[in-house]
Amino acid sequence: MVAVTIDKLAVSYGGARVIDNLSLMIESGSFFTLLGPSGCGKTTLLRTLAGFLDVADGRLLLGERDLTRMPAHQRDIGMVFQDYALFPDKTVFDNVAYGLRARKLSETAIKPRVGEYLERVGLSGFPDRRPAELSGGQRQRVALARALVIQPQLMLMDEPLSNLDAKLRVQVRETIADLQREAGITTVFVTHDQEEALALSDRIGLMKQGKLEQVGTPEDIYRTPVSAYVADFVGAANTVAIRLAGPLAAGDGQAVPFGGALVSARVPKPIGTGNAVLIVRPEDVMLDLPSPTAIAAVVASKQYLGGTTHYAVTLSDGTRLSVALHGPGHSAHAVGATVSLALDAAKVLVVES
Amino acid sequence: MSLPRQIGSVWFWLTAALVGLLSLFLLYPLVNMLASSFASAGGRGGSGWGIFLSDPRYLTALGNTVLLGLLVTLGAALIGVPLAYFAARYNFPGKTLIAVLPLTTLVVPEVIAAQTWLMMFGNNGLITRSLGDVGIAIPSFYGWFGLTTVMTFIYYTYVYIGTLAAIRGFDVQLEEAAQGLGTSPNTARWKVLVPVVMPAVLASCLLVFTLVVGNFAVATILGGRVALLSVITYQAFVSEMGSDPVMQSTLASVSIGLVAAVLFLQRWIVSRGRYEITMGRGAKPQRLKGLSALLLALAASIVVIISLLPLFTVIAGAFTRARGPVMRWGEWTTLNMERVFLNAPDPIINTLIFAGIATLISVVVSTLASYLIVKKRTVLTPALDYIASLPLALSGTVLGIGLVMSFNTGWLTLTGTAMIIVIAYVIRRLPFGIRNASSTLYNVPNSIEEASISLGVPPVQSFFKVVLPIMVPSIAAAAILVWTTTVSELSASIVVYSGGKETMPIQIFRLIDSNLMAQASAYGLVLVVTILLPIIIATTIFKIDVFASR
Ligand SMILES: Nc1ncnc2c1ncn2[C@@H]1O[C@H](COP(=O)(O)OP(=O)(O)OP(=O)(O)O)[C@@H](O)[C@H]1O
Numbered sequence: 017m018v019a020v021t022i023d024k025l026a027v028s029y030g031g032a033r034v035i036d037n038l039s040l041m042i043e044s045g046s047f048f049t050l051l052g053p054s055g056c057g058k059t060t061l062l063r064t065l066a067g068f069l070d071v072a073d074g075r076l077l078l079g080e081r082d083l084t085r086m087p088a089h090q091r092d093i094g095m096v097f098q099d100y101a102l103f104p105d106k107t108v109f110d111n112v113a114y115g116l117r118a119r120k121l122s123e124t125a126i127k128p129r130v131g132e133y134l135e136r137v138g139l140s141g142f143p144d145r146r147p148a149e150l151s152g153g154q155r156q157r158v159a160l161a162r163a164l165v166i167q168p169q170l171m172l173m174d175e176p177l178s179n180l181d182a183k184l185r186v187q188v189r190e191t192i193a194d195l196q197r198e199a200g201i202t203t204v205f206v207t208h209d210q211e212e213a214l215a216l217s218d219r220i221g222l223m224k225q226g227k228l229e230q231v232g233t234p235e236d237i238y239r240t241p242v243s244a245y246v247a248d249f250v251g252a253a254n255t256v257a258i259r260l261a262g263p264l265a266a267g268d269g270q271a272v273p274f275g276g277a278l279v280s281a282r283v284p285k286p287i288g289t290g291n292a293v294l295i296v297r298p299e300d301v302m303l304d305l306p307s308p309t310a311i312a313a314v315v316a317s318k319q320y321l322g323g324t325t326h327y328a329v330t331l332s333d334g335t336r337l338s339v340a341l342h343g344p345g346h347s348a349h350a351v352g353a354t355v356s357l358a359l360d361a362a363k364v365l366v367v368e369s
Numbered sequence: 370m371s372l373p374r375q376i377g378s379v380w381f382w383l384t385a386a387l388v389g390l391l392s393l394f395l396l397y398p399l400v401n402m403l404a405s406s407f408a409s410a411g412g413r414g415g416s417g418w419g420i421f422l423s424d425p426r427y428l429t430a431l432g433n434t435v436l437l438g439l440l441v442t443l444g445a446a447l448i449g450v451p452l453a454y455f456a457a458r459y460n461f462p463g464k465t466l467i468a469v470l471p472l473t474t475l476v477v478p479e480v481i482a483a484q485t486w487l488m489m490f491g492n493n494g495l496i497t498r499s500l501g502d503v504g505i506a507i508p509s510f511y512g513w514f515g516l517t518t519v520m521t522f523i524y525y526t527y528v529y530i531g532t533l534a535a536i537r538g539f540d541v542q543l544e545e546a547a548q549g550l551g552t553s554p555n556t557a558r559w560k561v562l563v564p565v566v567m568p569a570v571l572a573s574c575l576l577v578f579t580l581v582v583g584n585f586a587v588a589t590i591l592g593g594r595v596a597l598l599s600v601i602t603y604q605a606f607v608s609e610m611g612s613d614p615v616m617q618s619t620l621a622s623v624s625i626g627l628v629a630a631v632l633f634l635q636r637w638i639v640s641r642g643r644y645e646i647t648m649g650r651g652a653k654p655q656r657l658k659g660l661s662a663l664l665l666a667l668a669a670s671i672v673v674i675i676s677l678l679p680l681f682t683v684i685a686g687a688f689t690r691a692r693g694p695v696m697r698w699g700e701w702t703t704l705n706m707e708r709v710f711l712n713a714p715d716p717i718i719n720t721l722i723f724a725g726i727a728t729l730i731s732v733v734v735s736t737l738a739s740y741l742i743v744k745k746r747t748v749l750t751p752a753l754d755y756i757a758s759l760p761l762a763l764s765g766t767v768l769g770i771g772l773v774m775s776f777n778t779g780w781l782t783l784t785g786t787a788m789i790i791v792i793a794y795v796i797r798r799l800p801f802g803i804r805n806a807s808s809t810l811y812n813v814p815n816s817i818e819e820a821s822i823s824l825g826v827p828p829v830q831s832f833f834k835v836v837l838p839i840m841v842p843s844i845a846a847a848a849i850l851v852w853t854t855t856v857s858e859l860s861a862s863i864v865v866y867s868g869g870k871e872t873m874p875i876q877i878f879r880l881i882d883s884n885l886m887a888q889a890s891a892y893g894l895v896l897v898v899t900i901l902l903p904i905i906i907a908t909t910i911f912k913i914d915v916f917a918s919r
């Protein structure tokens with residue numbers, strides 16, 4: 017079932033169009049992450065969903081309801097803000113109860129429900145504290161409880177973890193994931209941290225300058241990036257410019273020129289003659305394994321990281337590749353040594369440049 | 370927001386309503402006045418400007434006003450800057466006393482300051498007479514001597530407060546770093562501290578200059594034969610009342626021009642100075658011992674005592690027997706107070722009612738206006754912003770004349786009502802109220818309101834439920850400041866009031882004019898209590914930091 021439908025959406029600030037012709041559907045109950053570099057329009061899209069920005073063109077639907085011109089307070093959408101946005105003069109309890117009171121619930125109904133959600137976020141101890149008396153992580157949990165307690169049809173989170181330190185981020189991240197799964201509330205999460213996106217999401221939408229570059233599961237995005245931009249943004253990737261002598265049809269096991277030899281690669285979409293990009297992740301490059309398509313290379317640098325070793329190698333045509341090895345003997349190659357290099361054919365991609 | 374959406378929003382209409390109200394009560398009188406100054410003066414030939422330029426009396430008044438402004442500004446700087454410097458950098462005996470200085474300008478209305486100085490140094494003054502008895506004659510206090518002395522001691526606190534804030538915000542490390550480079554401490558101080566603190570000093574000096582230009586109470590009471598712009602403007606108003614209001618308009622326009630020019634200069638200096646002030650840890654005051662400590666303590670206490678003199682004098686005067694204009698110092702009585710409360714309590718009641726209503730309106734309007742300006746910008750916001758800051762360039766006299774000229778007759782006749790006094794009060798305090806509320810609002814993130822809205826509370830209700838509660842402490846502080854400045858307002862209310870609507874400052878002014886100082890002191894004492902009581906209650910019971918926003 018589709019929860020959110022975004023249809024040819026356009027949003028502008030003054031004259032500047034920041035989101036243009038963006039379409040997207042989000043499954044009911046799923047966790048959807050908007051990922052992208054600073055300034056690409058993630059916050060803008062989120063605030064448009066919430067109703068704080070006007071739709072210049074296109075339509076927004078939540079289930080069957082048309083949100084396009086609906087005032088923000090009628091949308092029944094929970095929002096978690098980057099700066100928490102707790103009401104500083106109200107206690108933790110009153111903060112969480114705020115949305116329920118707005119819905120005219122009786123105090124006898126409110127009390128147990130607020131208690132339940134405070135417990136879920138692990139804050140049952142301090143209903144009477146004010147936000148100023150809480151730590152950053154605790155404040156974020158209050159904000160989470162406040163948005164969840166109204167059981168909204170849609171939950172929006174704009175970089176809710178960015179003000180927390182690394183350890184807390186992982187903790188609160190897990191709380192968010194658990195709560196979302198339990199409550200089954202459709203969630204749109206904004207981040208520019210790819211690890212967060214991969215760990216949390218059912219699906220990820222990768223944005224570039226106000227457009228969605230790719231939408232897919234974390235695996236799709238990681239394994240089958242549609243462009244060098246996506247590959248670069250999500251995880252480490254070697255992106256190598258190559259020239260195709262003739263057009264390539266879509267399919268596995270296509271031969272493409274690389275490092276002075278021909279390698280076998282996956283081609284998700286047909287490509288015409290000329291410039292293209294070969295994408296291979298560092299962990300998909302193998303060194304000194306018996307392979308029919310081995311290419312000679314020289315180890316230029318080496319970083320030993322315990323479980324893995326990172327190498328940079330240089331091919332005969334000057335191409336540099338990052339290589340990440342693990343498993344037995346991963347640190348065996350010395351700087352300056354000549355190695356033979358092979359690519360995992362199932363994981364090499366060629367896309368349009 | 371797109372234009373059609375803006376026009377559909379309640380904020381647009383609220384902004385429009387405020388712009389409308391301010392246009393009616395502020396812009397229209399202003400334009401009206403400027404227009405009249407170009408009309409031809411009935412019978413005297415030429416426009417007001419022609420007369421202004423041809424009659425030496427007017428040009429002299431302009432020259433005098435500028436000269437007085439310069440003298441007082443200089444005097445205020447000479448007292449305020451060193452005092453601030455020593456208060457920021459040194460500890461010496463009795464330093465805590467200096468902390469009360471900012472209070473004195475607030476607590477002692479100008480009219481009372483003028484009156485009490487006269488009671489000491491006037492022709493019949495206590496000190497004049499005592500010195501006369503031993504054969505020492507002091508120069509007449511009316512004119513330049515009195516004007517500069519009294520205004521300097523009223524206005525130096527503005528320079529003191531401005532300079533103190535700048536020095537405290539200045540990082541000593543800068544100064545220490547300069548010393549480390551081999552310059553002597555004194556040279557370093559001048560080279561580093563001066564450029565940083567200078568903008569603040571200049572800005573407060575220019576503020577003082579505008580206040581001198583607009584000053585009515587001291588100028589009228591002590592002016593003597595020195596013609597000043599504010600005084601002759603008022604006189605032109607009184608004499609032209611019924612006939613054509615050409616000269617009052619022209620003179621009012623001159624003072625608007627003068628003040629506006631200085632304010633522009635001030636704004637320019639402040640905008641240039643802002644990024645030069647590096648906020649950092651303030652200097653730790655050094656302990657002073659020995660002779661220098663003694664001298665400093667002495668100088669500081671003289672300033673403090675002179676500043677507090679009006680307060681003591683008004684209390685003593687209120688309980689001193691008087692026969693007509695002659696004060697019988699040393700003979701105590703409660704008769705003056707009894708007369709005030711039993712025979713003529715009207716000015717007290719009027720003051721409380723008018724200022725109470727004005728404070729209420731002022732707080733509501735300035736909270737709303739600042740919310741609209743800071744948080745809900747629409748195409749009309751710049752207009753609101755500009756109009757609301759206009760009163761800064763208008764002295765009370767000028768505003769009063771504009772209001773009377775515009776609402777004397779016609780579909781909206783306000784002359785003779787209490788409402789015109791309340792309107793004058795509200796408009797005079799508007800820029801201060803808005804500035805105060807805005808500084809709080811800038812610290813309230815938009816997300817708080819949005820959180821409330823997304824939880825299902827409509828925008829207007831969200832304002833009341835989450836934004837207003839955060840603003841309450843600063844609104845309370847602002848209300849008290851509005852109250853204290855409004856109950857002592859004289860220059861606009863004396864222009865717009867009519868018989869039976871006298872407030873305490875007006876009554877005091879008239880009693881001073883009739884030389885009935887004991888009676889004036891009695892009202893003065895009530896006025897001071899009216900000002901002090903809310904401050905004391907707020908700071909001790911409600912723990913409100915009244916001066917945080919000043
Ligand atoms: N109020 C505004 N007025 C004009 N332009 C704006 C405004 N807010 C954002 N923009 C512009 O719109 C674009 C998208 O901004 P947005 O805040 O949506 O980016 P973002 O993806 O959330 O970035 P970040 O990761 O830094 O938060 C940017 O180019 C930004 O400069």
Ligand SMILES: [Mg+2]
Nearest residue numbers: 058059060174
């Ligand atoms: Mg953002």
